[in-house]
Amino acid sequence: MTDTILDKIKAYKLEEVAADKAARPMADIEADARDAPPVRPFADALHHATLDGYGLIAEIKKASPSKGLIREDFDPAALARAYTAGGAACLSVLTDTPSFQGAKDYLVQARAACDLPVLRKDFMYDPYQVAEARALGADCILIIMASVSDAQAQELEDTATEWGMDALLEVHDKAELDRASRLKSRLMGINNRNLKTFETTLDTTRELSRDVPEDKLIVSESGLSTPEDLADMARYGARIFLIGESLMRQQDVETATRQLLANPMTGGVM
Numbered sequence: 001m002t003d004t005i006l007d008k009i010k011a012y013k014l015e016e017v018a019a020d021k022a023a024r025p026m027a028d029i030e031a032d033a034r035d036a037p038p039v040r041p042f043a044d045a046l047h048h049a050t051l052d053g054y055g056l057i058a059e060i061k062k063a064s065p066s067k068g069l070i071r072e073d074f075d076p077a078a079l080a081r082a083y084t085a086g087g088a089a090c091l092s093v094l095t096d097t098p099s100f101q102g103a104k105d106y107l108v109q110a111r112a113a114c115d116l117p118v119l120r121k122d123f124m125y126d127p128y129q130v131a132e133a134r135a136l137g138a139d140c141i142l143i144i145m146a147s148v149s150d151a152q153a154q155e156l157e158d159t160a161t162e163w164g165m166d167a168l169l170e171v172h173d174k175a176e177l178d179r180a181s182r183l184k185s186r187l188m189g190i191n192n193r194n195l196k197t198f199e200t201t202l203d204t205t206r207e208l209s210r211d212v213p214e215d216k217l218i219v220s221e222s223g224l225s226t227p228e229d230l231a232d233m234a235r236y237g238a239r240i241f242l243i244g245e246s247l248m249r250q251q252d253v254e255t256a257t258r259q260l261l262a263n264p265m266t267g268g269v270m
């Protein structure tokens, strides 16, 4: 069978982490993590935002494997300020370089430019990356269930907790949802994009949302672009959204963010 993009990303990411460890041992990274600015509560900020509106995790994303270059005029600090002014509750910053043209320093720049909690958006396999995330200032990490074993997911979650960070669990099918439901993290991300084929459909949130345990907060991820999309997802119990491309393509990011979040759905859940 041919490798999927996720297989390819995992292969180079493990090589990258091995090289990073050789260049800077874990003890050095841990020392930096202990000196990092205090954690900003990520899940709490999202929960608070959902009480009278939507919780937006606004993504700083320059390029992607499915779309290539998304935004040429790319200044992480300016984007962080625009998202904050537009009403985002949290930021997500891609730190992967080969596939997303991201950078670790983009996270540092974005977080320094605002007061929002920040997700390190990367492909995580090793506690080293979690400590590194904290050293960069991250407040939350991503755990992609399709790409890790149960034991790895548990180890990543435990390490995030030890550093005081939250973890966003990401699932795309029922089997992944069942595995993620056994973890403690509150944030259950339903990725509308199949990371193996790139097919993106909001049916994924519509279908999986009904099986998400009640104590979890549903985060609908990918392929969202209009207020109607958000209202649609809210009818299925998702009031938190992770959005990158559609906002990154706007010239006026602040206004686009504000318009997207205006008039949140207040009715009941299906």
Ligand SMILES: O=C(O)c1ccccc1NCC(=O)[C@H](O)[C@H](O)COP(=O)(O)O
Residues within 6 Å of the ligand: 005, 059, 061, 064, 065, 066, 067, 191, 193, 195, 198, 221, 222, 223, 224, 242, 243, 244, 245, 246
């Ligand atoms: O975005 C991709 O093409 C992609 C490909 C392979 C693995 C991950 C990928 N994206 C990561 C994400 O989950 C999205 O950046 C995030 O959910 C925002 O999605 P969107 O609003 O569609 O940019």
